[in-house]
Amino acid sequence: MCPCQNGDNVATDRNEMVSVDLSNKPKVNGVNGVNGHTNGVNGSTAPQQRRNPYAPRASDFLNNVSNFKIIESTLREGEQFANAFFDTKTKIAIAKALDAFGVEYLELTSPAASEQSRADCEAICKLGLKAKVLTHIRCHMDDARIAVETGVDGVDVVIGTSSFLREFSHGKDMAYITKTAIEVINFVKSKGIEVRFSTEDSFRSDLVDLLSIYQTVDKIGVNRVGIADTVGCANPRQVYELVRTLRGVVGCDIEVHLHNDTGMAIANAYCALEAGATHIDTSVLGIGERVGITPLGGLVACLYAANPEYVKSKYNLPMLREIENLVAEAVEVNVPFMNPITGYCAFTHKAGIHAKAILNNPSTYEILKPEDFGLTRYVSIGHRLTGWNAVKSRVEQLGLKLTDEQIKDATAKIKELADVRTQSMDDVDSLLRIYHSGIQSGELEVGQREALDRLLKKHREESRAETEVAAWV
Ligand SMILES: CC(=O)SCCNC(=O)CCNC(=O)[C@H](O)C(C)(C)COP(=O)(O)OP(=O)(O)OC[C@H]1O[C@@H](n2cnc3c(N)ncnc32)[C@H](O)[C@@H]1OP(=O)(O)O
Numbered sequence: 001m002c003p004c005q006n007g008d009n010v011a012t013d014r015n016e017m018v019s020v021d022l023s024n025k026p027k028v029n030g031v032n033g034v035n036g037h038t039n040g041v042n043g044s045t046a047p048q049q050r051r052n053p054y055a056p057r058a059s060d061f062l063n064n065v066s067n068f069k070i071i072e073s074t075l076r077e078g079e080q081f082a083n084a085f086f087d088t089k090t091k092i093a094i095a096k097a098l099d100a101f102g103v104e105y106l107e108l109t110s111p112a113a114s115e116q117s118r119a120d121c122e123a124i125c126k127l128g129l130k131a132k133v134l135t136h137i138r139c140h141m142d143d144a145r146i147a148v149e150t151g152v153d154g155v156d157v158v159i160g161t162s163s164f165l166r167e168f169s170h171g172k173d174m175a176y177i178t179k180t181a182i183e184v185i186n187f188v189k190s191k192g193i194e195v196r197f198s199t200e201d202s203f204r205s206d207l208v209d210l211l212s213i214y215q216t217v218d219k220i221g222v223n224r225v226g227i228a229d230t231v232g233c234a235n236p237r238q239v240y241e242l243v244r245t246l247r248g249v250v251g252c253d254i255e256v257h258l259h260n261d262t263g264m265a266i267a268n269a270y271c272a273l274e275a276g277a278t279h280i281d282t283s284v285l286g287i288g289e290r291v292g293i294t295p296l297g298g299l300v301a302c303l304y305a306a307n308p309e310y311v312k313s314k315y316n317l318p319m320l321r322e323i324e325n326l327v328a329e330a331v332e333v334n335v336p337f338m339n340p341i342t343g344y345c346a347f348t349h350k351a352g353i354h355a356k357a358i359l360n361n362p363s364t365y366e367i368l369k370p371e372d373f374g375l376t377r378y379v380s381i382g383h384r385l386t387g388w389n390a391v392k393s394r395v396e397q398l399g400l401k402l403t404d405e406q407i408k409d410a411t412a413k414i415k416e417l418a419d420v421r422t423q424s425m426d427d428v429d430s431l432l433r434i435y436h437s438g439i440q441s442g443e444l445e446v447g448q449r450e451a452l453d454r455l456l457k458k459h460r461e462e463s464r465a466e467t468e469v470a471a472w473v
């Protein structure tokens with residue numbers, strides 16, 4: 001289990017990961033502990049508020065990085081993930097969790113997919129959630145007729161416009177697509193619910209075709225148009241340019257749906273917002289067709305970096321981990337180790353240079369504050385990359401009195417041992433305690449490596465003897 005996830009103060013359940021929760025740490029170098037934000041390194045008087053380089057620039061008048069809505073599609077796109085099978089109970093649990101987190105919309109699988117999909121859609125509509133409930137259909141009157149009877153707040157209509165999909169999927173030309181889109185949109189609108197029209201495979205579609213159909217549906221009063229990077233081929237610049245062009249052509253909201261085949265989905269979503277998109281599709285852990293779409297957690301991390309207060313005010317951030325665990329369990333995968341926010345070591349700092357600065361001011365090496373996500377920061381100590389400042393913080397936590405010179409001497413021994421194997425937290429603690437008592441008793445002085453080795457050996461033998469006695473009892 002990840003030390004960041006077990007909630008204990010000291011993580012010792014992985015030998016190679018020697019981490020310590022420094023949240024209750026006393027003053028270090030004259031400044032507050034790691035959770036207390038300081039006025040700068042080593043207590044300097046630099047101003048606390050620094051300009052956030054990730055914040056939107058005032059000159060970007062289209063920028064919606066601090067003004068967006070999430071359309072959470074775990075229960076639609078996510079159901080297209082290879083491992084996904086959501087029974088009704090699981091769908092309801094996911095829907096409620098996402099609603100409590102604060103997403104603005106939930107998108108559900110087409111009720112035309114199966115009888116159970118239709119029944120589940122109705123059941124979720126009846127939950128009385130704060131989030132608006134949408135369902136996702138083909139651009140076809142048969143699907144639209146079923147969808148509007150489920151009780152949804154809106155219908156997301158999609159049809160492929162690229163030559164690939166026109167030729168090999170539905171086989172329809174742009175004239176047919178436009179005519180059917182108008183019919184379906186007018187029908188859904190006549191039921192008094194929201195309607196969105198999206199072109200599938202937008203980035204491999206002809207720009208003139210795209211702008212023409214978006215303009216047509218905007219004129220007849222669609223609530224949103226959607227751009228879909230169905231195959232994950234787009235890059236941030238292309239996304240920016242297409243959304244910005246579209247922003248100049250339609251007055252309605254703009255949604256983007258971005259696949260992650262080349263790892264661009266979060267960056268693309270960010271650029272879409274910069275260019276004026278209003279809604280971003282996500283799924284928990286990014287699950288969906290192939291490698292899925294923009295992950296909810298990663299998007300939240302990225303947008304929090306731009307404007308923490310805005311993101312904190314909209315979403316219940318400490319719920320993120322629970323939601324990811326719920327979905328991970330439902331689809332039988334692990335949360336990836338490098339997942340933003342909730343990954344195995346998202347808030348663990350290791351190298352001595354990092355540890356020192358983090359202890360003085362966490363913002364030196366953190367753009368996300370773990371406490372805003374209900375998580376804890378760790379500093380890893382028992383390895384060859386450690387430094388005396390990290391060791392000093394542990395000495396203070398243990399309540400030991402050692403001079404800086406003595407701590408540097410003890411650190412040299414930790415590094416020597418860690419060159420052979422990573423030291424567990426217990427190993428580091430014992431060494432520090434033995435070092436301390438050696439100094440107290442006068443058996444040890446700084447630099448007396450042989451004396452220290454003798455004390456460590458004696459301790460090892462005593463521990464072994466104790467273990468043997470315990471085994472006999
Ligand atoms: C990119 C995306 O992820 S889009 C969303 C994908 N979601 C889904 O596919 C939902 C789950 N799908 C299903 O349950 C089924 O595919 C259904 C019920 C939608 C259709 O099932 P079937 O009628 O058996 O057709 P099948 O799945 O084999 O083929 C798709 C059909 O939809 C048509 N089609 C495909 N896309 C569209 C579209 N966007 N709008 C209208 N028709 C479409 C195809 O031409 C084909 O029609 P055909 O039966 O005349 O050949």
Ligand SMILES: O=C(O)CCC(=O)C(=O)O
Pocket residue numbers: 077136156157158198199200201226227228229230231257259
């Ligand atoms: O409806 C949409 O906008 C997107 C549909 C979809 O899942 C895709 O194109 O990848």
Ligand SMILES: [Zn+2]
Pocket residue numbers: 077230257259288289293
């Ligand atoms: Zn998709």
